[in-house]
Amino acid sequence: MPPALATHELCKRYGDRVALDGVDLEVGPGELVGLLGPNGAGKSTLVKIACGLVHPSGGHAEVAGAPAGSPAARAALGYLAELFRFPGWCTADELLGLHQRLAGSPGASAERADLLELVGLSDAAGRRVEQLSKGMQQRLGIAQALVGQPAVVLLDEPTSALDPAGRRAVRGMLEELRRRGVAVLLNSHLLGEIEQVCDRVAIVARGRLVAEGTPGELGRPGGVEIETAAGTRSFSDAGREDVPALVAGLVGKGERIYAVRVVQGTLEDAYLRAIEEAQR
Amino acid sequence: MRGLGTVVGYALRESLRRRVLTVVCLLTAAFLGLYAWGASAVFDEVAPPAGGLIALDTQVLTGATLLGMAMFVTLFLGVVLAVFLTLGAVRGDAERGLLQPLVVRPVGRRTLLAGRFAASAGVCVLYVVAVYAGAVVITGLIGGFWPGSVVLPAFGLAGAVVVVVALTLLGTTLLGTTANGIAVFMLFGAGLTAGLLGQIGDALSSPTLTNVSDIAVWALPFEALYQDALFALTADIEGVTGVLVQLGPLGGADDAGALLWVWAGVYALGAALLGARAFDRADL
Ligand SMILES: Nc1ncnc2c1ncn2[C@@H]1O[C@H](COP(=O)(O)OP(=O)(O)O)[C@@H](O)[C@H]1O
Ligand SMILES: [Mg+2]
Numbered sequence: 316m317p318p319a320l321a322t323h324e325l326c327k328r329y330g331d332r333v334a335l336d337g338v339d340l341e342v343g344p345g346e347l348v349g350l351l352g353p354n355g356a357g358k359s360t361l362v363k364i365a366c367g368l369v370h371p372s373g374g375h376a377e378v379a380g381a382p383a384g385s386p387a388a389r390a391a392l393g394y395l396a397e398l399f400r401f402p403g404w405c406t407a408d409e410l411l412g413l414h415q416r417l418a419g420s421p422g423a424s425a426e427r428a429d430l431l432e433l434v435g436l437s438d439a440a441g442r443r444v445e446q447l448s449k450g451m452q453q454r455l456g457i458a459q460a461l462v463g464q465p466a467v468v469l470l471d472e473p474t475s476a477l478d479p480a481g482r483r484a485v486r487g488m489l490e491e492l493r494r495r496g497v498a499v500l501l502n503s504h505l506l507g508e509i510e511q512v513c514d515r516v517a518i519v520a521r522g523r524l525v526a527e528g529t530p531g532e533l534g535r536p537g538g539v540e541i542e543t544a545a546g547t548r549s550f551s552d553a554g555r556e557d558v559p560a561l562v563a564g565l566v567g568k569g570e571r572i573y574a575v576r577v578v579q580g581t582l583e584d585a586y587l588r589a590i591e592e593a594q595r
Numbered sequence: 596m597r598g599l600g601t602v603v604g605y606a607l608r609e610s611l612r613r614r615v616l617t618v619v620c621l622l623t624a625a626f627l628g629l630y631a632w633g634a635s636a637v638f639d640e641v642a643p644p645a646g647g648l649i650a651l652d653t654q655v656l657t658g659a660t661l662l663g664m665a666m667f668v669t670l671f672l673g674v675v676l677a678v679f680l681t682l683g684a685v686r687g688d689a690e691r692g693l694l695q696p697l698v699v700r701p702v703g704r705r706t707l708l709a710g711r712f713a714a715s716a717g718v719c720v721l722y723v724v725a726v727y728a729g730a731v732v733i734t735g736l737i738g739g740f741w742p743g744s745v746v747l748p749a750f751g752l753a754g755a756v757v758v759v760v761a762l763t764l765l766g767t768t769l770l771g772t773t774a775n776g777i778a779v780f781m782l783f784g785a786g787l788t789a790g791l792l793g794q795i796g797d798a799l800s801s802p803t804l805t806n807v808s809d810i811a812v813w814a815l816p817f818e819a820l821y822q823d824a825l826f827a828l829t830a831d832i833e834g835v836t837g838v839l840v841q842l843g844p845l846g847g848a849d850d851a852g853a854l855l856w857v858w859a860g861v862y863a864l865g866a867a868l869l870g871a872r873a874f875d876r877a878d879l
Contacts, residue, residue: 396696
């Protein structure tokens with residue numbers, strides 16, 4: 316099975332501004348990958364190239380094995396843009412119906428009802444888009460991206476207009492997508508969100524991929540703290556595997572030990588470190 | 596093909612729900628009402644045919660002049676409709692974020708453009724034909740004047756609005772909503788000016804002016820089609836009356852022949868293809 320999304324040496328220049336500078340990224344089938352990076356890093360550009368909205372200046376991208384932008388690639392993906400708008404005159408249900416026809420989805424009204432239920436908009440099916448709050452429109456946008464059961468869904472900052480409860484609902488929804496085997500590329504600068512749901516995280520800065528790995532791998536151990544009678548001692552270079560030796564050494568010196576903590580570096584630390592390195 | 600139907604349906608529903616068509620129909624009804632009122636007043640006032648040396652048929656003169664004027668208004672309303680249905684279809688909608696969700700669907704950019712074209716052209720053709728038919732019936736019933744050819748002028752008007760739709764569609768792949776609207780109306784104005792220049796050239800018997808006008812009118816073939824439609828309206832009127840009624844507003848009647856239709860077709864198709872190419876290459 317080909318990867319849900321793969322980019323090779325992907326470059327994009329707008330005039331003399333470089334938005335992407337040789338990015339290699341892969342999202343496996345059913346994998347949930349978070350794309351992190353500061354504003355202007357090139358996250359949206361990468362996703363737009365994958366959707367065929369933007370033409371790359373170099374390199375190439377494939378969606379489910381088909382070249383990005385080809386009809387086969389477009390048929391395999393669902394997309395929610397960072398800045399999107401739906402026609403105010405159509406109802407939530409009509410919007411999904413339009414996208415079912417455009418996507419050639421045979422799902423009919425059952426699919427629409429299922430998707431509206433998934434994003435918590437069942438009660439708003441008959442309401443016009445212009446009567447929905449921005450947060451509701453964003454949830455409708457997520458439902459729209461899922462029309463036609465795409466193999467991969469590209470979500471560009473899908474929670475920017477959501478309140479904390481809405482964000483939690485989206486996390487639950489992403490978990491549901493994982494259960495259904497849908498691959499997801501999630502753009503965000505909300506680290507906590509990505510840390511909680513993503514299988515893997517890729518960090519981009521200035522158009523380059525600067526770090527990649529599971530949230531656990533990226534959040535490298537941040538040292539060991541041991542509480543003794545004399546106070547807390549920090550061993551900032553030590554990791555979990557060093558704990559027995561450290562404890563044995565201290566006990567050997569006659570110290571009394573009350574607690575041992577392995578300090579886990581957060582994704583935030585890893586992110587800031589990676590961004591800082593990229594700026595140099 | 597199914598994709599095309601979906602896009603056409605979307606475009607039509609959009610214009611219905613946004614009440615564009617409702618407003619247009621109401622205003623058009625008002626125009627036709629006003630036209631009927633004016634026509635009956637004018638026909639009441641013109642004297643019955645005066646027998647004399649010159650066979651001037653005032654009824655025919657009045658009828659043809661009124662209908663020619665109604666055709667100009669029809670063209671104008673049709674162009675306004677064409678522009679407003681189409682002006683933001685690509686760049687404008689992309690700037691507002693409306694287009695991207697549609698473009699990423701498998702139907703593709705070409706089908707989207709073709710669907711917008713078909714919907715706008717279809718609505719505008721139906722519209723000008725209906726308004727023109729209304730004006731013909733009103734003039735005929737009130738003043739007893741029926742044009743020499745009823746069908747040909749309708750074709751000319753329909754062709755003219757289709758050309759304008761194609762130009763607006765090309766414009767929307769290159770320009771944002773406001774800039775495109777201004778550009779297309781300027782072109783329309785240029786066409787009308789070219790027609791006016793031709794009339795002045797005819798009146799002054801200036802071949803240079805007439806040539807300039809002819810070239811400009813063919814470069815903007817909606818004007819040529821409009822002049823052809825005026826010609827079809829008055830072609831069978833003879834004698835002095837015939838000469839007098841050749842002077843339509845903003846572009847005198849002019850028989851262009853079949854070549855014009857070929858040219859207008861090539862022109863509209865070329866504009867649409869250029870638009871499709873620009874759309875294909877655009878980053879959205
Ligand atoms: N249409 C465009 N024209 C010119 N520059 C652009 C365009 N779109 C994006 N850029 C530039 O490309 C860079 C990456 O932008 P973007 O992909 O939107 O970043 P992100 O989504 O990570 O915030 C930025 O410097 C931005 O200014
Ligand atoms: Mg972005």
